Amino acid sequence: MSAEHAIRAEFRGRLGAFELDASFSAPAKGVTALFGPSGCGKTTVLRCIAGLNRLAEGFCEIDGQVWQDGERIFLPTHKRPLGYVFQEASLFPHLSVRKNLMFGAPRGERRRKAVAFDEVVDLLGVTPLLDRSPRNLSGGERQRVAIGRALLSQPKLLLMDEPLAALDRTSKGEILPFLERLRDRLSLPIVYITHDISEVERLADQVVLMQAGRVGAAGPLADVQSDPSLPLATARDAAVTLEARVEAYDAPYGLLTLAVPGGRFAEPAAPAPIGERRRIRIVARDVSLARERPGPSSILNILPARIVSIRQIDSNEIVASLALGEEGAGARLLARVTRKSWDALELAPGARAYAQVKAVALGPQGDNASD
Amino acid sequence: MDAFAHIWGPVRLTIELAGLTTLALLFVATPLAWWLARSRVWWKETAATVVSLPMVLPPTVLGFYLLIALGPSGPGGFIAGLWGARTLAFTFTGLVIASIISSMPFVVQPIRNAFAAIGDRPLEVAATLRASPTRAFWTVALPLASPGLLTGAVLGFAHTVGEFGVILMIGGNIPGRTRVLSTAIFDYVETMQWREANILAGGMVAFAFAVILSMMLIEKRFARMRG
Numbered sequence: 001m002s003a004e005h006a007i008r009a010e011f012r013g014r015l016g017a018f019e020l021d022a023s024f025s026a027p028a029k030g031v032t033a034l035f036g037p038s039g040c041g042k043t044t045v046l047r048c049i050a051g052l053n054r055l056a057e058g059f060c061e062i063d064g065q066v067w068q069d070g071e072r073i074f075l076p077t078h079k080r081p082l083g084y085v086f087q088e089a090s091l092f093p094h095l096s097v098r099k100n101l102m103f104g105a106p107r108g109e110r111r112r113k114a115v116a117f118d119e120v121v122d123l124l125g126v127t128p129l130l131d132r133s134p135r136n137l138s139g140g141e142r143q144r145v146a147i148g149r150a151l152l153s154q155p156k157l158l159l160m161d162e163p164l165a166a167l168d169r170t171s172k173g174e175i176l177p178f179l180e181r182l183r184d185r186l187s188l189p190i191v192y193i194t195h196d197i198s199e200v201e202r203l204a205d206q207v208v209l210m211q212a213g214r215v216g217a218a219g220p221l222a223d224v225q226s227d228p229s230l231p232l233a234t235a236r237d238a239a240v241t242l243e244a245r246v247e248a249y250d251a252p253y254g255l256l257t258l259a260v261p262g263g264r265f266a267e268p269a270a271p272a273p274i275g276e277r278r279r280i281r282i283v284a285r286d287v288s289l290a291r292e293r294p295g296p297s298s299i300l301n302i303l304p305a306r307i308v309s310i311r312q313i314d315s316n317e318i319v320a321s322l323a324l325g326e327e328g329a330g331a332r333l334l335a336r337v338t339r340k341s342w343d344a345l346e347l348a349p350g351a352r353a354y355a356q357v358k359a360v361a362l363g364p365q366g367d368n369a370s371d
Numbered sequence: 372m373d374a375f376a377h378i379w380g381p382v383r384l385t386i387e388l389a390g391l392t393t394l395a396l397l398f399v400a401t402p403l404a405w406w407l408a409r410s411r412v413w414w415k416e417t418a419a420t421v422v423s424l425p426m427v428l429p430p431t432v433l434g435f436y437l438l439i440a441l442g443p444s445g446p447g448g449f450i451a452g453l454w455g456a457r458t459l460a461f462t463f464t465g466l467v468i469a470s471i472i473s474s475m476p477f478v479v480q481p482i483r484n485a486f487a488a489i490g491d492r493p494l495e496v497a498a499t500l501r502a503s504p505t506r507a508f509w510t511v512a513l514p515l516a517s518p519g520l521l522t523g524a525v526l527g528f529a530h531t532v533g534e535f536g537v538i539l540m541i542g543g544n545i546p547g548r549t550r551v552l553s554t555a556i557f558d559y560v561e562t563m564q565w566r567e568a569n570i571l572a573g574g575m576v577a578f579a580f581a582v583i584l585s586m587m588l589i590e591k592r593f594a595r596m597r598g
Binding site: 050051052076077078079081082083084086088090092093094103104106149150153 | 492493495496497498499500501502503504507510511514515
């Protein structure tokens, strides 16, 4: 990972009673999720990146540009080309929606803008709200305006601090698709804080796991999800998220064939163009294991794989990480099985097995077929 | 009709004094209030206490010190020397300076509260939107604190109009130069001119009523804006 296309953040210090010692680097591309329980220091890290908090021992480099280097270099917030979306929309109550949106926009028409006003307004669906006061907007509408306002300041990095946490279920469902579109349409790196794993699964490309002021692990989403030594794999709703490509559509049966490295899945779904990329999610509980290829079964997806590693969750269950393909060179899956069946199967890391996948959850149909 | 002509002098002088004082106070008190609301230095509250002193001190005490400060041997005398005068005491300029000091706390306090009520968030948002601290102050902090500024201005004006002790100490009640409303009423009563005293006093009651009512309306608007 070259420094030109990376986010590097290292912050060490004490804020009140809280001790922070967090460092990570991630590609300056796609969505990097900072994931961890409330109070683990995610927000502090984000505020340090933005320069809203200042720790003496800190280093922050974005895309080759040093924003902070200890006490020596510290770029004030208003000189950092970033966008920040707070948990509460924090719109300026004395300005209209339009003026809020334009507050951070660079003035002067000649400058070429990466993010155009009409495009953002359209993307976020706030056109009918432009001349209203922020006071009369719903929570979801406010947050959409706040996102648009951050985007229109033409940032090189977008920081989002749990932008959905303060919203009700309906508003969340209303904003998530916007965030997906944003990720897919704009080539803008995003650092996204959340404590909700479902947001990570839908949005993230990379994950940074945080716990009590420290970084537990960082890496591509599927790698972090499928590592049994990390807490995500042993969670009750553990799953892996994979990038799949639509390979075929079986019209009579209504089945979509989705290819991932080392295997393909068939799943009942609406037709989709061949070649389209879709995010799929496979829950560890929906994957069972067999030592030999099972006979006729109602389960459509039975894939050869190799056991990579395992971890006992409690006295009853274990979680196993599998690599798809005869040689185990493909994508990783997680299987959560009882200890009794595990012992009966006499499997061990390195062994061949068959993964029987009961269900594949398909991400929304995006317009990301281009890459 | 003669009484009105007689009364008009002090009324006009009062309006001039209070207007000038309020204008000057907005320029002085706003940065001071901003500093008091946002600074983290330890002696901040000490400074705030000094600013608030005129609120508690007997006006005669304040007037006494101002008389010394504005008199020929004080800094006021030195400043007056710049245009060849001997003293600032018993002059209109002296009255303005004294009024600024004695009304300061009534202007600083509401503006400081308004700045404090804004909190850090709007300014942080402004900074993440590339606004320099100066731009954030003018485009975010000041508009959001405008009800506080308005309250401060109304209170400062009203307090200057109502000031009596300090004015008497350093103004000396010279007709046409330092005789303002409050001292004029005192004078009329002393000389048993009840009719004039009545008109002025009644006008003051109406004025005070208008001030308090407008303050309440400002507060209400403020609450609506925040909600």
